[in-house]
Amino acid sequence: MIKEVIVVEGKNDVHAVKRAVDADCLTTGGFGLSSYSLAKIQQAYDKRGIIILTDPDSAGERIRSFLSQRFPEAKHAFVPKEDATAKNDVGIEQASGEAIRAALSKVRYLDFQPGHEFGLFDIMNSGLNGSHDSSTRRALVGAKLGIGYANAKTFLQRLNNYGVTRTEFEQALQELSDSI
The missing domain is CATH 3.40.1360.10 (Dna Topoisomerase Vi A Subunit; Chain: A, domain 2)
Structure with a gap:
């Protein structure tokens, strides 16, 4: 239970x-x-x-x-x-x-103290914003990280506010690229 x-x-x-x-x-x-x-x-x-x-x-x-x-x-x-x-x-x-x-x-x-691990550069550089398939990519990465789907701004906030580490983020991106 x-x-x-x-x-x-x-x-x-x-x-x-x-x-x-x-x-x-x-x-x-x-x-x-x-x-x-x-x-x-x-x-x-x-x-x-x-x-x-x-x-x-x-x-x-x-x-x-x-x-x-x-x-x-x-x-x-x-x-x-x-x-x-x-x-x-x-x-x-x-x-x-x-x-x-x-x-x-x-x-x-x-987190009570939101982190600043991730910035807009990370979102843009990883194809999670600004490309034709960004929405789909955010949904897939969000599912792998357990933070759900969101628009780019909210996704960035969740990365920083829900304790996602750089390693977890990079691993989710790698799994995404391996599956494509």
């Missing part, structure tokens, strides 16, 4: 997570978090810790951002968008058990 409580957006996400792993889950009910939901999440955060596992879409990112500010020591897990898409819908409920387990195996912390 996973020690932390996994915070997801809705009931269908809970069912998908419970099919994949033995864990307790709480829902946000979307972005309109009620005071009741926030109180339950706060209790879980204080007693067991939480893992934020929101949908890989813009609404999920807004919820993740809000929860990150409110619960700064929360852990984060990301299911890649391509692994959470089915029936023209994107969400954790669409992800396979294997994709959920893979995301939970790469849990990251949001």
Whole structure:
């Protein structure tokens, strides 16, 4: 059983997570978090810790951002968008058990003191911005690093804020180039 409580957006996400792993889950009910939901999440955060596992879409990112500010020591897990898409819908409920387990195996912390290991040069030089396939490359590298898909600016922030090391980054880039 996973020690932390996994915070997801809705009931269908809970069912998908419970099919994949033995864990307790709480829902946000979307972005309109009620005071009741926030109180339950706060209790879980204080007693067991939480893992934020929101949908890989813009609404999920807004919820993740809000929860990150409110619960700064929360852990984060990301299911890649391509692994959470089915029936023209994107969400954790669409992800396979294997994709959920893979995301939970790469849990990251949001650092209190963001690093400055990576800069725009790193993103540009590695083809993660400014080329025709940058978006795809960011998605693949983000999946390998466990930081999810994001636009170039947010991707750079995640590299610096989720404790990614230079070695991990270079290894993910090498694995990407080996697979192409």
